[in-house]
Amino acid sequence: MAAMTQLESPPAGAAALPEGAEGAAAAPPAVRPGRRRDPSRDADILAATLDVLAEVGYDGMTMDMVAARAQAGKATVYRRWESKADLVIDAVACLKSPPPLDDLPDTGSLRGDLVAMIRTPSVKDAQRKLRIMTGLVSLIDREPELAETTRRALVEPRAAVTRALLRRAVERGEARPDCDIETLASVSAAMASYRTLMLRKPVDREFLLSVIDGVIVPAAVGAPGH
Amino acid sequence: MAAMTQLESPPAGAAALPEGAEGAAAAPPAVRPGRRRDPSRDADILAATLDVLAEVGYDGMTMDMVAARAQAGKATVYRRWESKADLVIDAVACLKSPPPLDDLPDTGSLRGDLVAMIRTPSVKDAQRKLRIMTGLVSLIDREPELAETTRRALVEPRAAVTRALLRRAVERGEARPDCDIETLASVSAAMASYRTLMLRKPVDREFLLSVIDGVIVPAAVGAPGH
Amino acid sequence: MAAMTQLESPPAGAAALPEGAEGAAAAPPAVRPGRRRDPSRDADILAATLDVLAEVGYDGMTMDMVAARAQAGKATVYRRWESKADLVIDAVACLKSPPPLDDLPDTGSLRGDLVAMIRTPSVKDAQRKLRIMTGLVSLIDREPELAETTRRALVEPRAAVTRALLRRAVERGEARPDCDIETLASVSAAMASYRTLMLRKPVDREFLLSVIDGVIVPAAVGAPGH
Amino acid sequence: MAAMTQLESPPAGAAALPEGAEGAAAAPPAVRPGRRRDPSRDADILAATLDVLAEVGYDGMTMDMVAARAQAGKATVYRRWESKADLVIDAVACLKSPPPLDDLPDTGSLRGDLVAMIRTPSVKDAQRKLRIMTGLVSLIDREPELAETTRRALVEPRAAVTRALLRRAVERGEARPDCDIETLASVSAAMASYRTLMLRKPVDREFLLSVIDGVIVPAAVGAPGH
DNA sequence: CGATAAACGAGACGGTACGTCGCGTCTTCTG
DNA sequence: CAGAAGACGCGACGTACCGTCTCGTTTATCG
Known part of the structure; x- marks a missing residue:
């Protein structure tokens, strides 16, 4: 869980809709009404996914397990990821180890x-x-x-x-x-x-x-x- | 399919397990009555397994698909292999490429x-x-x-x-x-x-x-x- | 919709329940701050309810359908009625045909x-x-x-x-x-x-x-x- | 449960397929291969349905409840009835009271x-x-x-x-x-x-x-x- | 040659996870 | 604060697959 705190903006995930043409010049930045998706749910769900994954493996993992552990409804999960596979893919992307230091210490050999x-x-x-x-x-x-x-x-x-x-x-x-x-x-x-x-x-x-x-x-x- | 012809007696697989009592010295050679297993079904099923596997992958593969393609009943499959995994493992074992020639030609380098x-x-x-x-x-x-x-x-x-x-x-x-x-x-x-x-x-x-x-x-x- | 015009103040419904503390003798007439409830929404929502009800039946009817047709948010609906059943009950109560004339014409038989x-x-x-x-x-x-x-x-x-x-x-x-x-x-x-x-x-x-x-x-x- | 014993051949239920043309004169009576549907499951499921229905009502009734009580899998239920509604309809048809005696005793008035x-x-x-x-x-x-x-x-x-x-x-x-x-x-x-x-x-x-x-x-x- | 028993094709069965949808609540932003 | 919009927790729905079981049929061996 702690390993999750670092990801404030997780991989875009399934958020990319196939909306097609954005339409008239009207108001693209017009704030969309309605409740915003709670970004903390993403992190919770991803963390839960990794936990469950580590415990029982991919096939043993159940969407209900993940949802339950994240204190989330299945709909909330499926609103963000299209399928179990999608979810796991994104979860794994969060395992990203801190990138190897760019300042490579030159040891001489x-x-x-x-x-x-x-x-x-x-x-x-x-x-x-x-x-x-x-x-x-x-x-x-x-x-x-x-x-x-x-x-x-x-x-x-x-x-x-x-x-x-x-x-x-x-x-x-x-x-x-x-x-x-x-x-x-x-x-x-x-x-x-x-x-x-x-x-x-x-x-x-x-x-x-x-x-x-x-x-x-x-x-x-x-x-x-x- | 042709690749299959070579395996007349495929790896014993899990078929040996469910024998149950075998022990009693009595009559191991005593030929059991009843119809004998058709050995050609093994090869057909394994070939069908590889075909399906190549087409849709392990998770896409269904035992019904395999049985249908091999013109076999599911019971016939499960009589020979304990599970989907077992079947696939054996099928893959049949892919064994002919072992690299033992007579290694010495090319000098x-x-x-x-x-x-x-x-x-x-x-x-x-x-x-x-x-x-x-x-x-x-x-x-x-x-x-x-x-x-x-x-x-x-x-x-x-x-x-x-x-x-x-x-x-x-x-x-x-x-x-x-x-x-x-x-x-x-x-x-x-x-x-x-x-x-x-x-x-x-x-x-x-x-x-x-x-x-x-x-x-x-x-x-x-x-x-x- | 036209059938609706007569009901300006529909049956109080369950709206009275969730008020919470109302009691304290303090300031009943003290006008509460904030925006006042728009009474016209009641009628719109009830009308929408009857429309949808007539089209798809009770089970086919969805609270989202009603809200959408009434151009209302679900919260606005639930602020007035506790549940789908409550809403429908009230809506139906509005169908009340004008009570049979009390002046019963005596036709002689x-x-x-x-x-x-x-x-x-x-x-x-x-x-x-x-x-x-x-x-x-x-x-x-x-x-x-x-x-x-x-x-x-x-x-x-x-x-x-x-x-x-x-x-x-x-x-x-x-x-x-x-x-x-x-x-x-x-x-x-x-x-x-x-x-x-x-x-x-x-x-x-x-x-x-x-x-x-x-x-x-x-x-x-x-x-x-x- | 006991009330169920009398129905040996329950209403045809969803068994009626839309097969359309029966086809060539070939072999209509040709025995269909494969395991036959267990008719006792029909009765068990219908009985379970009535039990659950009597206990919790239609909306409280769950297909899993019915299946569990009938010791059946959901697939077995859905193989016979297309939906919860279909199932209940057939179950109710089994409530048929023994038909009023045809020999109506003439009491004189x-x-x-x-x-x-x-x-x-x-x-x-x-x-x-x-x-x-x-x-x-x-x-x-x-x-x-x-x-x-x-x-x-x-x-x-x-x-x-x-x-x-x-x-x-x-x-x-x-x-x-x-x-x-x-x-x-x-x-x-x-x-x-x-x-x-x-x-x-x-x-x-x-x-x-x-x-x-x-x-x-x-x-x-x-x-x-x- | 008939009886017996196992294997076979087909498919129904119990179980379990999937992905969807509706209810009633909560949260965000605007008037 | 009310209102529109919509995300959220929950839980039932109907589908699909696994591995087992039961049909009726075929094929071998035994008496």
Whole structure:
């Protein structure tokens, strides 16, 4: 729940109506009458969704469960999201980890930079996220949008950082100038998701170090990572 | 459908479970009276399962759909598999590509060996498999067994080959003696599944080459792959 | 709508209940601050209620429909009536036909008197009322109060007149002195409602004449009505 | 429940499909494959419906309640009846009282015949029926079919008997030859339903006697009933 | 060769979640 | 404050799917 407080304006969600032509020049900014949607309900519902998701997984999760836990009516949920899948997609988008610091501390070596990227969140939090993500894999097939959302929210930020670090290493003369930055940048994410889904093992520091030292650094630099 | 002909005796599946009392030394060979199970139904049902799976994905697939397409009754299906998940797991196990040739042609270089591993099945067949695999991801969370099955059937064989090739390259003096064979061997599978699930792009020859040339070979050999 | 013009101050309805504290002798005449209730809304809402009721029946009728048709907010409706049932009860009470003339023209015979009671409103109006009344039957079970209201508003006045006419006929020597005035007075209402609800036929002049001539007059007088 | 045992073949219900053209001369009697509908479920569900209806009325009744009490799934209910209304209509049709004996005992007088018609079922049973009927009035408006069903099942049989008795009285010379048999035959039903719905009083022996002695007999015979 | 018993196609059954809709309340903004 | 607009909590509706069961039929083995 606490993890939710940071999202004041959650992903637009299903709010985007297919209204089509906005119409005459009249009064687009004319304040719409009626009670406004309570934005706090969005956050409550999303938080409840993540809670339930972490507890029973996607298939075990019931819309009534979510509504009940959020102290909301089902109609309130469905007013915001068209379906269970939509709701979960948005909820996951809220898991967005705080973006990797843009001020990348230059440790002087590619390995040092990459290791510095490894954040060790609270174990409990990490397990929760993992539980959610695996429980949510069910959806990736049905909702292509989810793959995109997840990628953008969870994967791309870190990949972007890796790309930057690799570029810096090349400029620094540490990495080979012809190294395939694009491919290498996605190795971490690929290995992590593979480990999570197929191997069902935690993506811990040790594992990430073995990816850095066994794959990325040697591939980029041409020498063992350690 | 044609892909099915090879499996005359599909994985035993859950059919063995509900036997009940089997023990009494009395008459195991005593042929039970009554009609015998028609073995051809297994193959038909599995084929129908794969077809439906490829068309509508795991969650869109209905047991009635499968039964209808296989011209079978639901009881006939449930007599052989305990649940939808069980059925799908077995069906997927039938996708097992013929194991990578054990006689690994030694091309003289790690890159050559790895490239030789790339088989190019018909595009249509590959897309079908891809569709099935993504549609099946829904299950990985619910059925840990499936992850294991899939890994063993589809992933491990190729990983084992890669391991062997890497070892050979080390012995040959081409690859660094300290290279992390274990981790590198799983890179292909990880990158492929990531591309399939998250990026929803085909795992084509070009992509596999970029993994070989951009990651594995440079990481192992310490020099660009090409 | 036109039928509505006569009711400027409709039955107080349940509006009196939710007032809360009213008591304190302090300042009953002290004009409360704030905007005064717009009395014209009452009539509009009641009219809309009858319209909708006539079109779709009680169960088909929605509070939103009523509010929308009356160009009113739901709160405005609920500020005046506690519930859908309350609203409908009041609306129906407005259908009250002007009470049968108290100056009963003495035609000289029971039959003449009874026939004189038959008013023939416009056919369209009668059908509308009929539609409303049947649509309102849904409520009789849930709201015992409604039965009473309806009886008092629509039935009793005519029954009272019939009673009076019967008494006059007895005094006049036309009717048997021992005739069961009480029971006979309710025959008309019973036959009319039965015809409306169960037979779904209009209560037209012909039907009323057959009740007068086939039942009431012969039962009271001991001779055929005509 | 016990009241249900007599109905082996309940009203056809929703079983009547709109199949249209039956098709080629082929095999109309060809046995339809698949499990047959369990007829006992019909009876169980109808009985449960009447029970619930008697306890909480039409609006209080829930399809889940009915299904649960009948130990049935909702699908089983909806396979047989299209809607809650349909179900209730059929259930009510099962209340059909055992048809008035066709061998009408000729008591020698119209009054005697009519009084002999009054059956006094167990008080509890009568109250149950009354509760059901009033709870069901909600439907008469929405489902014109219900009015017809009710009339045929509950009203018409008795009316037919009354008609016959009146005819006999005319033949016997007891009743006036020009009495309006048709109208008089519906007086009982009309008075009873009016008393039930509007007056909410029980249709007991005393009441029925007052109808016979105060209305029917005097109207038909031209003399007080007693 | 007839009896027996299991497997089969078809589909009804009990259960449970889904997504919709209505009621009566609450909240926002305007007069 | 009243009024229009509409979001909210609640709960019933009718649908769809799962996994089981029951039909009547077909197919094998046994007596």
